Amino acid sequence: MALKRKIRELQERREKVLKGGGDKAIEKQISMGKLTARERIIFLLDDDSFNEYDLFVEHEARDFDMDKKVLHGDGVVIGTGTIYGAPICIFAQDFTVAGGSLGLMHSRKITKIMDHALKMRMPLIGINDSGGARIQEGVNSLAGYGEIFFRNTLSSGVIPQISVILGPCAGGAVYSPALTDFVFVVDKISKMFITGPEVIKTVLGEEISMEDLGGAKVHSEITGNAHFYAESEVQCFEQIKELITYIPWNNSRKARAFKPNDPKKEYKIDNIVPDNPKQPYDVRNVIKAITDNSVFFEIQERWASNIIIGFGRMEGQTIGFVANQPLVLAGVLDVDSSDKAARFIRYCDAFNIPIVTFVDLPGYMPGADQEHAGVIRHGAKLLYAYSEATVPKLTVILRKAYGGGYIAMNSRHLRADFVFAWPGAEIAVMGPEGAANIIFRREIMGSDDPEKVRKQKVKEYKDKFANPYVAASKGYIDSVIEPQETRKILLHAIEVSQNKSSSGPKKKHGIPPF
Amino acid sequence: MKKWKNKEIESKSKFKTLNIDGTCYKTNLTSKFENRKKYTVPDAKKVISIIPGTIVKVFVKKGQKVKRGDNILILEAMKMQNRIKSPRPGVIKSLKVKEGEKIAKGILMIELE
16 A cells, blocks of 8 residues: 555656646747657657656755755756667757756756766767756856766767757857757757857847847858758657668667668669769769669758768668769869868768768869868868778769869778779869960960960860879779769679778877868 | 750759859859958058957047057957057048947958058
8 A cells, every 4th residue: 555655656746747847838838839858759769668767856056046946857858768779868958947947957967868878889869948057056057068068079979969959059058069960950949059149239239130140041051050950840850760770879880771772763873964074963863873762861951062961871781972062163172061071971980881972073162262261271171081081981983073172082092992983084183274274375375366276275185184094094093984883883892891991000089170 | 865964954044153273164153152252452551340349448539640559449349458559650540430339340440541
């Protein structure tokens, strides 16, 4: 009998705490178009897989009448569960409890689940929906953030870390997502900034809405802070679940293998790339022409779209794809695209995902704005990332590979394992027009009809150098292949790269240009 | 077959031209690229704010002669009173700000002659 009474007491206690901030606060959360913290977790995880911990944690703050306040679960929900069977550690800030503000115990719950994720080598998902530091708890709140940032850094490259921004995430709080691998945002719900509109108005007199300052569109199109953009929370959860299928549980494993499938027939690889190197096309069609079911899971689709990054599968295995996109800015490398690709390459390298690179670029973006924005430093990130990566690295030169761009895009010289080129590939120090203008300047200028001579010299240069065979004759390219052989040859290259061993000199860590 | 396809792309789209090393490529441009700032040579006679803040004190008047390094105004920003000094000797041609005014970054504060 006594046990029954105690069980009832437990049930009553649970019921009370599970209400979070109470009916009124929940109603307000719903009116903002948001789900509650526990609803979000349940949507995201496999059915009945969620187990919550630290339900009865209470804060210890005494100042500013905080001792009279009860904050259920201290404004955060933590637990474990599964996504398509993969074990997951998760925390979700509960905006209905004191605005999801972060106090000492709140942060201890988060760091507890983070420690667990690292110890058990399983992915961590954090759902952020918080007004920021709990001001009443003073420096304890700051300590809490610091402890979280430290753990994000410690776990980086060991377990996948995913941040989901489903509400405000302001001030120091933004740095936890920034330290994680992937950031998900939802239109009209996500807000991220260091200083909010109020402060900007007081200090500068500038008026800007939260949405225009740090909304979902801003971070997925302008800043590059977000990796995935969704129209609704439910769509966002679908994206997260899909991502989980492409990545391994930790850095000592490989991503799960799926049932192999052929690409769809409508992607005819022979017809995608135009002959004329000045003509644009969508390089994503080349990727889809070689992936299983022609599925390509793109990352940072809306930012720096002159380079394409994302996952696909070949024969059921996850592959990381990097490709210049001639459709946008002619596929040039610039500050943002170098940064975008470099980080992705390091991700693939950390988590044992082979990298396939498709090359078709005219070089680097010219301009004072690029030079002053540090295109040297940012461009160097790409060289660093490719050189450093020890996973299988395969390159296919589709068309143009000019100058520094040729070197940067996983060339043999940066230790690509295999470099292939299509017959239309042009590997040269620069485009024929530019090269002819420099090499034959005297002849062109000294002639009676400079335009005619120029055209003639451009053709001369093109005939001689605008092909893959000069590079192939030096062994910089392993094989010139027909487009329709691409999938088969890449699969073979991956197969024979499985036991790749590569060890550089011993060091604590390198000094990448970030 | 292929040629026909290329013509198709050309006629249907509104691609712009981007010149890289003397070759003009047809492509889409990004809004960031289209809105990029053109570089202008900095003018040593113009004193520009390098941080947003409030003008709390102006030490000079129009027509006043200044030496290089003379205090010309105080710009309070991030809780710090920054003394803005004259970058060169000259005469104050115009004062574009007054005491108490809040200004953004990159604003012309004073012009020298």
